Amino acid sequence: MIQGIPLEHFLVVSTIMFFIGVCGFIIRRNLITMLMAIELILNSVNINFVVFNRYLYPDQLQGQFFSLFIVGIAAAEASVAIALIINIYRNVKNIEVENVNEMKF
């Protein structure tokens, strides 16, 4: 217990944040806001890794390295996704998901 806060409180916060991200991914129709929802999901997973590392295995660093790598992968993913979004915008002139269905085979 660190500063009087039990482990479960962190897990409750990250769980609610994860499912807010899932809900946003479902109800939004804009590509950039869907990308933001994915960032929320990844961020809540990061909190979980770091908190488990800190509370359950304080003599090791596995959780911290995992979340470092997740941050790196999220950066790569965001850059490629934004390149794709800008390219779609050039071709379709907006980025609502309903208008992108001409990419279907």
Place this chain on the structure above:
Amino acid sequence: MFYLFSGIILICSLLSITTRRILRAAVYLLCVLLATAGLYFMLNYQFMAAVQLTLYAGGIVVLIIFSILLTHHISHRFQHPNLTKLIMGIGAATVGIGLVLTTILSHSFQAGTAPELPVDMTVIGNQLLSTGKNGYVLPFELISILLLAAMIAAIVVAKKEKNKNSEI
């Protein structure tokens, strides 16, 4: 302090998926990421918090705001989502929250009793580049290749074609 940060995280993430202006959504996302960095500071992981601040709050949010400015008018507002999608999204979220929270709260975690490792830069750097026990050199190299591939892919995808018949 923890309850302040978690309140900021929950309220701003909820606002970020419900606001109708896209630029405000990006700013609320920035607030969420900053509060998360505050949580890492509270847990005494300074390096993780610094990475969160520079990469997430500094890098990704700026990238998102740039792309918003390139693809939207500032005064653009979203329409409300249609009702079936709204019900489906909220239903999935509440069912998931209920399931996961009952699982978490019924499980008892055993706190580690090992002495705390002082997390400073030399420990992190040595473990990141060592090949022995607790070494992470393989994922380090993999992620460097991944970042290079992502950089090249972003350039190639976003490049404007000058002439359709000209060779690259």
